[in-house]
Amino acid sequence: MWDTEDVVHAWNRAGNPTPHHLLGLYAQALTTERPVGAYHTLREDQEDRAILALYRVDRPHATFADLYQAPPLALSSYHQLLHDLAREGLGPLESHSGPAVGGLR
Structure with missing residues (x-):
């Protein structure tokens, strides 16, 4: 599994222009909710949870x-952050949380 700093480095390699300190907050939020590992296609509920974790960095409630x-x-x-991870061969794995509700699309 990849830790917060590994995720930040992956975003940097992908060319994400977000400031390093913000990437660190996004990485921490993402890795707290679920482990990050080898890329796989996310189910809609997994993507929703990952987007919500990232969104809460800017809107905590x-x-x-x-x-x-x-x-x-x-x-x-937030979708771009997930896309950048995928380009580096990484992504959120199965959530540690309960079942998701609905989809974003």
Whole structure:
């Protein structure tokens, strides 16, 4: 499994322009919710949980309902973070949390 610093390095290698300190917060949020390891296609509920974990860095009290009401463009940077990890062959693994509710699309 990859730790927070490994995830930040992967984002840097992928060319993500987000400042290092923010990448660290996003990586911590993502790795706290679930381990990060070898890439695999995410189910919709897994992607929702990963996006919510990242979204909560900027909006700590956000819920799934908040995500579903957010315009797609408002979530694009979080989707880009997951895409950048995937380009480096990484991604969130099975969530340690309970079942997800709904989808973002």
